[in-house]
Amino acid sequence: MIRPQQLSTAWLSRECDSGAWKRGSRYFRDGRASLGAVERLPDGGLLLTGSCQGSAFEPYRQRIEITQGQGGIVLDGECSCSVGFNCKHVIAMVLTWRALAPDEAGDAAELDTWLTQLTAAETTSDNDETLLYSLAADGRESEVDVSLIVARPKTTEAGWTQGRKASVSSLASNWYRPEYVRHGDNEILSLIRGESQFSNQLQIAGAAGHLALMKMVESGRAFWRDERERALATTSSAAPGCPLA
Numbered sequence: 001m002i003r004p005q006q007l008s009t010a011w012l013s014r015e016c017d018s019g020a021w022k023r024g025s026r027y028f029r030d031g032r033a034s035l036g037a038v039e040r041l042p043d044g045g046l047l048l049t050g051s052c053q054g055s056a057f058e059p060y061r062q063r064i065e066i067t068q069g070q071g072g073i074v075l076d077g078e079c080s081c082s083v084g085f086n087c088k089h090v091i092a093m094v095l096t097w098r099a100l101a102p103d104e105a106g107d108a109a110e111l112d113t114w115l116t117q118l119t120a121a122e123t124t125s126d127n128d129e130t131l132l133y134s135l136a137a138d139g140r141e142s143e144v145d146v147s148l149i150v151a152r153p154k155t156t157e158a159g160w161t162q163g164r165k166a167s168v169s170s171l172a173s174n175w176y177r178p179e180y181v182r183h184g185d186n187e188i189l190s191l192i193r194g195e196s197q198f199s200n201q202l203q204i205a206g207a208a209g210h211l212a213l214m215k216m217v218e219s220g221r222a223f224w225r226d227e228r229e230r231a232l233a234t235t236s237s238a239a240p241g242c243p244l245a
């Protein structure tokens with residue numbers, strides 16, 4: 001039975017090339033990987049499936065088997081990107097699972113070491129990346145869907161770049177948050193995460209949801225669909241069709 005504690009950074013970095021390791025750990029820290037399902041294989045190994053945001057707007061999909069081989073643990077990670085095998089997307093997914101996996105008692109020190117090693121593997125940081133909330137109407141009812149988008153402010157004009165979708169699962173970890181998650185975002189995320197952890201879209205419902213929605217608007221980083229030029233405001237000038245109008 002393979003346990004999360006067995007998957008050290010040293011092991012993972014040996015299972016891929018150095019470029020995939022560097023960029024994959026960076027992708028993990030950016031919250032690009034979204035864990036879909038975790039299954040136990042009959043031989044005690046693990047099957048992880050999910051998606052990871054690459055350079056395209058739509059994410060790549062991964063199917064990763066981690067099994068006990070004769071010479072040690074083996075990573076067999078397939079990906080829909082052009083590299084296709086044990087690529088940076090696979091690395092980001094394994095790190096995300098490792099971060100979310102429950103740890104056994106007394107394992108905090110090991111986890112600290114692991115995080116330190118990971119930080120050392122990282123090269124640069126984009127600290128102008130910012131979390132945006134993209135709102136859309138839910139087709140079925142009068143509820144609101146929220147997508148988390150990581151974008152940068154445009155340099156030449158007002159507004160934001162198209163950015164990329166951020167996964168809810170990578171932001172749900174209690175001990176690690178990407179840099180773009182600010183103090184106010186923690187509060188919003190804790191109000192809305194709940195059962196949406198494995199989905200890329202958050203559904204706003206109930207009193208907590210509506211409080212979260214107000215806080216998103218107050219942050220000045222809530223937008224209607226992909227209209228990034230104008231943030232939603234409490235006395236709203238929102239577009240027709242937006243429930244805040």
Ligand SMILES: [Zn+2]
Nearest residue numbers: 079081087089
């Ligand atoms: Zn890939």
